Structure formats: structure tokens, C-alpha cells
Amino acid sequence: MSEKEGSEPNNSRSKTRTDNPEDDTAAAKLWQVYVSEAEKYDKGLVESWKSDMEGMLIFAGLFSASLTAFLVESYKTLVPDSGDTTVLLLSQISGQLAAVANGTAFSFVQPPQFMPPASALICNTLWFISLGLSLACALVATLLEQWAQDFLHKAEMRSAPVIRARVFSYLYYGLRRFKMHTVVEVVPLLLHASLLFFFAGLVAFLLPINIVITAAATVILTTVVLVYATLTLLPFFHPDCPYRTPLSGGFWQLLRVLQTLLRHHPVSMVFPRDKAMVDSVFRQATKPSDERSSRDGKALVWTLKSLTDDLKLEPFIDAIPDVLWRTSERCWQYDGHIHHLIENPGSDLLGQIQGFQQGCNSDVIPTEVAKHLKISCYKAIWALGSLYPRKANTNPAAIPTRVR
Known part of the structure; x- marks a missing residue:
């Protein structure tokens, strides 16, 4: 057995390999956490596949219908033109009548064997390949929709957390084992190849025109x-x-x-x-790089700008002391970002904290909740003060403990 799977347990623990319903029942809460996370991930993955396949089906259907109209016209270049055959027969009849009238012998000229032009062969070959790829794309997309629906149906057939967890795991690793992710990526590749063959065939179709x-x-x-x-x-x-x-x-x-x-x-x-x-x-x-630091700063500014109400702003304010201080020492990594939040007129961190603190005085907020929110503001202001060494109290004993 590989290292990832783990080694076989010793004899004293070998009995744990036997399923015990009581143990599974006791672990139901543990597996419920897995089911909750796996369900969100798998449903999101499968739903994205289904939506992609629906788009592919619509486009492939429209494209195949358009391509069929082109093939109806181009296919005529692969067979003798009935009009040319009629003209040839009329010419022969006219020649025979003229020979009879003049009393001369009529020499029958064998018409040349029909050979489709090279451009017609190339054009039709490319377009038939394009049509085949487009139909294959539609077929695989249809199958993928069915497989995705079947995956969700099987995963939700049982309600017991332990069984659902094991079914989710079993089916997901089946997707990994049989490379379903690769199959999903092949579908747009078929459609793209079909389009390229169509454009190439269009050039060959227009060449003799x-x-x-x-x-x-x-x-x-x-x-x-x-x-x-x-x-x-x-x-x-x-x-x-x-x-x-x-x-x-x-x-x-x-x-x-x-x-x-x-x-x-x-x-x-x-x-x-x-x-x-x-x-x-x-x-x-x-x-770690200057580009990452710049992205972090822009992300924090955008975050602060997007917090339009106090309910969303409170977690941000509550996190400031943890960013600048550990339990017993100062943290310096985010100093530049916090300085930028303070000095940037668009974010105005201090102004937002002040406005949040004033909002805590509202009669609508319960007293205990308002007290907790004000303490969070005081902690944030104290932590921000440590950005300015001359005014900051850097004694670790003075660091306020967090309110639970």
C-alpha cells in the first residue's frame, strides 16, 4: 500500500477494518461536514458542466444546420451536371440529324469521363469532416448532460450522512479516474476544429468562383x-x-x-x-513580489470601498488588531497597506471607523451589542496608533485582549 493510503494497522487495531454501524452513527456529524462541502463543490462543478454543454448544443445545432445548406450546394460539384449531360445529348442528336440530311456518316464521340475538380474534392472533404465533428460535439455534449444529471441523482439517493459521504467520494474519484474533466474539455475542441475545417473548406469552395x-x-x-x-x-x-x-x-x-x-x-x-x-x-x-504587494493593496482598498453598511464593515474593523499585532509582538507586513487605507481618500479608513463608532450610539442597537462594537473600534484605533512609533504604546502588556 502506498504511503498516501497509509500502512496496515497492527493486530491490536485490525478490528477497526470491520464496519461497525455504531461507529458510523457516532461519526455522522463528522461526515455531515464533508457532505456539506462536497455537495457545494460537486454541484457547482456539475452545474457548470451542464450549462456549458447546453451552450455547446445550441451552437452545434445552429452550425450544423447552416453547414448542411452549404453541403447541399457543394455536393452538386461531385456528380455530373444534368444540364451539361442534356446539352451533350442534344448536340449528338443534332449531329445525327445533320448527318442523315447530308447523307454522311455520323461519328459518335464518347464523352469524357467526369472528374470532379480538386477544389470540389477538397471543399466537400473538409465540410463533411466539419459536419461530423459538429455532430460528434452535439452527441458528446448530450451524453455529458446525462452523465452529470446521473451523478447528482446517485449522490442524493441516500439521506444518511455516512452513506452520502462515501457515495460522493466514490463517484467523484470515479470522475477523476475515468478523466471526465478531460472529456468536458474535448467538447469545445471538437466544435473549434469543426469551425476551422469549415473556414478552410469555404476557401476551397470559393477558389474556382x-x-x-x-x-x-x-x-x-x-x-x-x-x-x-x-x-x-x-x-x-x-x-x-x-x-x-x-x-x-x-x-x-x-x-x-x-x-x-x-x-x-x-x-x-x-x-x-x-x-x-x-x-x-x-x-x-x-x-512574494512587488506585484503581489500592489495587488494586495488594491484588493484591500476595493474591499473597504465595497463595505457599504455597518454590518459588513464590522468584521473588517474587528480584524485590524490581528493584522498589526500578534499575541505578544508587533506585525509589520501589512503596515504599508494599512497606511494606504488611511491616506487614500477613496477608502478613508479612520473616517469609516469614526462613522461606524457614531452609528453604535443608535437606540436601535442593543446596549451589549453597541458596547462590543465600540470596543472593536477602540481596539482598531489603538492598533492603528502603533503605525506611528512616537505616539504608539509598543508595550506588549498594553495590547488589549480580544472580546469573545
Whole structure:
């Protein structure tokens, strides 16, 4: 057994491997916490899948209908034109009549075997591939909606917390084991590939008609491909970039494989350090840097501006002493951010604390609650005073204890 799963218990504890209903009943509250968190996560995940698939189905249906109309027209270029055949037959009949009238022999000319032009073959091939990919996208999206609904149905069939917890865990790790997350990412990839094949086929369709229109379609196709490639590779260089395509994750894993294969060969290519793209996002977001400090400051200013009522402002004020002081020593990490909150006219931390304190004098607030809120304000003001060493009392014994 792996280290993650743990080693086998000794003989004195081997009996714990046997299910005991009484033990499960006693652990019901523990498992209820897991069920509550897992239910929120799994429902959010599955509902996002379902909404994505609904959008894919609508677009794939409309696109397939439009593409079918193009195929009805382009398919005619793969078979002999009935009009040309009629003209050829009439020409032969006219020649025979002329030969009979002149008393000459009529020589029958075998019509050339029909060969569809190369542009027609390319166009129809690309469009039929596009239609197949679009229908495959719709099929997989439909199946994913059914699988997602089935997942939620199975997870909610039992009400006992222990059973629900184990069913949630069993089904979720089944999703992980059979790579359902990957299947979800493949669906938009099918649709994107279908669109690219359609645009390429459109260029081939227009080529024998008009060179100007063909050039315009080629420019559009080239632009789409370049933009798509840019969106695919942009997250590699800027992890905070919100743009990505279904191919981004695949290219990331491909580079990881190349890194493994070339680990003993010195190359100048830069490989990703993280196992997944999301890991790179987390690492860059939490790495100590001036950019992170700037983001933290902006986030705190925005938070204070968004607290429009006292009910939301109270937790923020209550947290200020903990930010600047530990139990027995001063904390310095957030001094710059707190200074900015005080000096920034848009946030005006001291002004907001003063307004909050004055609001505590309202007759609507119970006396004990008002007392607690005022104490929170006094603590925050005292902690803010420690930002100015000449006026602050830095004696740890003078740090007010928190009101429980």
C-alpha cells in the first residue's frame, strides 16, 4: 500500500477494518461536514458542466444546420451536371440529324469521363469532416448532460450522512479516474476544429468562383488561426491571462513530456515548472513580489470601498488588531497597506471607523451589542496608533485582549 493510503494497522487495531454501524452513527456529524462541502463543490462543478454543454448544443445545432445548406450546394460539384449531360445529348442528336440530311456518316464521340475538380474534392472533404465533428460535439455534449444529471441523482439517493459521504467520494474519484474533466474539455475542441475545417473548406469552395472573394476568405481564415494560436499560447507566458483554448492544457502537458524526455540534454527552451496550468496560477499569485504587494493593496482598498453598511464593515474593523499585532509582538507586513487605507481618500479608513463608532450610539442597537462594537473600534484605533512609533504604546502588556 502506498504511503498516501497509509500502512496496515497492527493486530491490536485490525478490528477497526470491520464496519461497525455504531461507529458510523457516532461519526455522522463528522461526515455531515464533508457532505456539506462536497455537495457545494460537486454541484457547482456539475452545474457548470451542464450549462456549458447546453451552450455547446445550441451552437452545434445552429452550425450544423447552416453547414448542411452549404453541403447541399457543394455536393452538386461531385456528380455530373444534368444540364451539361442534356446539352451533350442534344448536340449528338443534332449531329445525327445533320448527318442523315447530308447523307454522311455520323461519328459518335464518347464523352469524357467526369472528374470532379480538386477544389470540389477538397471543399466537400473538409465540410463533411466539419459536419461530423459538429455532430460528434452535439452527441458528446448530450451524453455529458446525462452523465452529470446521473451523478447528482446517485449522490442524493441516500439521506444518511455516512452513506452520502462515501457515495460522493466514490463517484467523484470515479470522475477523476475515468478523466471526465478531460472529456468536458474535448467538447469545445471538437466544435473549434469543426469551425476551422469549415473556414478552410469555404476557401476551397470559393477558389474556382472568384479570386477576390477567395482572398478575402483566406485573410479571415488566417486571422482566425493566428488569433486562436495566440489565445492557446498566451497563458504559457502570462498565467493571469483569462484567455485560453482547449488546446492550452494539451500543449502544457506536451511540454511536460518533452521536459521529461530532454531532461538529460541541455536545451535553451523554457519548460513549465508546474504540473498543471492552474498550479502555475497559484504559484504566481502567492509568490512574494512587488506585484503581489500592489495587488494586495488594491484588493484591500476595493474591499473597504465595497463595505457599504455597518454590518459588513464590522468584521473588517474587528480584524485590524490581528493584522498589526500578534499575541505578544508587533506585525509589520501589512503596515504599508494599512497606511494606504488611511491616506487614500477613496477608502478613508479612520473616517469609516469614526462613522461606524457614531452609528453604535443608535437606540436601535442593543446596549451589549453597541458596547462590543465600540470596543472593536477602540481596539482598531489603538492598533492603528502603533503605525506611528512616537505616539504608539509598543508595550506588549498594553495590547488589549480580544472580546469573545
